[in-house]
Amino acid sequence: MADHHRTGLKGADDGKVHQLTENELLDESTPLLTANPGISRTTTVCEDADEPDTRINGGHDDDSSEDDKPLPMRQMFFLCAARLIEPIAFFSIFPYINKMCQENGNLKDTDVGFYSGLIESLFSLTQMLVMIFWGKAADRLGRRPVLIFSMFGVTIATSLFGMATTIWEMIVFRCLAGVFAGTIVTIRTMISEHSTSKTQARAFGMFAVVGNLGILFGPLLGGVLAEPAVQYPGVFKGIPFFERYPYALPSFVVGGIGLVITIACALNIEETLPSKILASRGNSDETAPISSPKPAMSTWELVKAPGVAFVLYTFQHISLLAFAYTAIAPVAWYTPVPLGGLGFSPLEISLFMGFNGLSQAAWMLLVFPPLQRRIGTNGVLRACATAYPLFLGITPVLNMLLRNGSPTAVTMFWIIAPAIMALGCGVAMSFTAIQLAVNDVSPSPQVLGTLNALCLALASGVRSFSPALFSSLFAIGARTQWLWGYAIWVLLSILGFGFTLLSRRMPDYDELRRQRERKTTANGVAARI
Incomplete structure (x- = not known):
């Protein structure tokens, strides 16, 4: 034979x-x-x-058998737990950072906003500078070690933040947390590698919902636990440590949560980098020779790959819309009605924010997975892009009802506002859909970590300036009453329409796959000659 x-x-x-x-x-x-x-x-x-x-x-x-692979729910559980660390750590300082800055820096009331904004901007800039490094490290060293190391670093940096006694210490500890930005990029990549074309919508829907939970519980922990000697004198009054460091308790609690999750993930999370999996199989099975991976693409080669640059830009455009709206909405809700806002009380703002969070969770868990299977990733993006300009135009319409002032108009407001907000929150599906687009446009599994890092690095850059920029533009519009105080919403609607145009030009991922298959076949044939 x-x-x-x-x-x-x-x-x-x-x-x-x-x-x-x-x-x-x-x-x-x-x-x-x-x-x-x-x-x-x-x-x-x-x-x-x-x-x-x-x-x-x-x-x-066998593509069909791969697509039918079930989502590993045990791994998803621990990855979602790891996902909680970043938003809890990021948002937990929001309730007290302004007062902390004022006390540590002996600042005037008019200077507090500048320094608190500076700290958050430097955090985002730090993330932007190191994100690609972590993505390349995850592609080279493995997903699991980068994830665990980053989680541990964020935990330590967050714990130290509450003990800062000067503005500079606050900046250093916050930037140190930004240095360990490998958590979010690695989790995104690992979820991509655990899921298939049939399960990725569900997987990233879970990822988004858990992120929203972190955004909800982070500020809650920070607000409830800050200044314990003042809030809970029966328990903490007279304890010198908590009187000297009034913001240490929330930092320690958040750090403790992070440490528990880090240890649990270290014991349970599995490696997903293909080359590392194959190397481990090769060590246990000497009969299965392993081909050593060749050098990965450079960042520039990755950007020039078909479809990548366009998806990268679309990712940042969506991020800009999200960061701008997140920065403006609470201010607009608080601003008096004659100036173009809704005149909400702090309680009404918190209720509206919680309602929006629940609405987004419902869209992501109940609507997004079947919708993505039915009309595809690009179809979801086009639907969200069509709705985005309309969603961004809701607040001026609601303000007009309140400006009318009649009992009928006010009643209509409280009937219409929650319903429109709940429907409008469906645009949040675009955040997850664009992540699936990133996965689909990736030229190779070996560079998926780097591509995710590049996306998030650019998004961190956008986040470093967009909240301050759009909040300032809203304030200028409210003060000058240009376009009746609606100028900022006109600008955002124009940006939303830009997303509408972009969504019509998204790459054909099936065609990109066929192109890669043809190139692979040609290279394989050439290698055998």
Whole structure:
């Protein structure tokens, strides 16, 4: 049998026919990316980025069986738990950062906003500078070690923040938390690698909902636990440590939560980087030779890959809309009605924010997964992009009702406002849909971490300036009453319409996959000549 030969095509591009032994025969089960047919098909995910693997989630030849792979819920549980750390750590300081700045810096009331904004801007800028480093580290060293190390770093930095006694210490500790920005990018990448085209919508829907929970509980912990000697004198009054460091308790509690989650994840989370998985299999199975991964694409090569630059820009455009609205909405709700706001009390603002959070969770859990399966990622983006300008125009309409002042108009406001807000929160699906677009446009699983890092680095840059910019523009519009105080909403609606145009030009991911398949096949044939 070993001496028996069959004839097969090899190097079809030059028209030559070569003799292949039976062990070399190409058939429908031979992996396209394997340089040697004797190599296990699971090693094909380690090929270099110039020979992209068209299967983002694995490297299996049988696409239907790969798509039918169930979502590993145990791993998803721990990844979602890890997801909680970043928003809780980020938002927990919001209730007390202004007072902390004023006390630590002996600031005037008019200077507090500048320094609190500076601290958050520097945090975002720090994240922008290190995000790509963490993405490349996750692609090279593995997802799991980068995730655990980043989680531990964020935990320590967050714990230290509450003990700062000067503005500079606050900046240093906050920027130190920004240095450990590998958490969010690595979690996104690992969820991508755990999910398939059929389960990714559900997986990232869970990711988004857990992020919203962190945004909800972070400020709650910070507000309830800050200044314990003042809020709970029966328990903490007379304890020198908490009187000297009034903001240490919320930092310690948030840090403790982070430490528990970090330890749990260290014990339970599995590696998802394809080359590391294959290396571990190779160590336990000497009969399965492993092809060593070749150098990955550079960042510039990644940006120039088909469709990547356009998706990157669209990601940042959506981020800009989200950050701008998040910064403006609470201010607009608080601003008096004659100036263009809604005149809400703090309680009404908190209720509205909680209602919006629940509405977004409902859209992400109940609507997004089946909708994405039915109309696709680009279809969801187009639907959200169509609704975005309308959603951003809601507040002026509601203000007009309140400006009318009649009992009927006010009653209509309280009937219409919650319903419109609940429906409008559906645009939040665009945040998850664009993440799926990033996964789909990635040229190779080997660079998915770097691509996610690049997206989030740019988003951190956008977040570093957009809240201050749009809040200032809102204040100018309210003070000058240009366009009756609605100028900022006109600007945001124009930006929303820009997203509408972008959504009509999103790449065809199936065509990109076919292009990668053709290139892979051509490279594979050339390698055999």
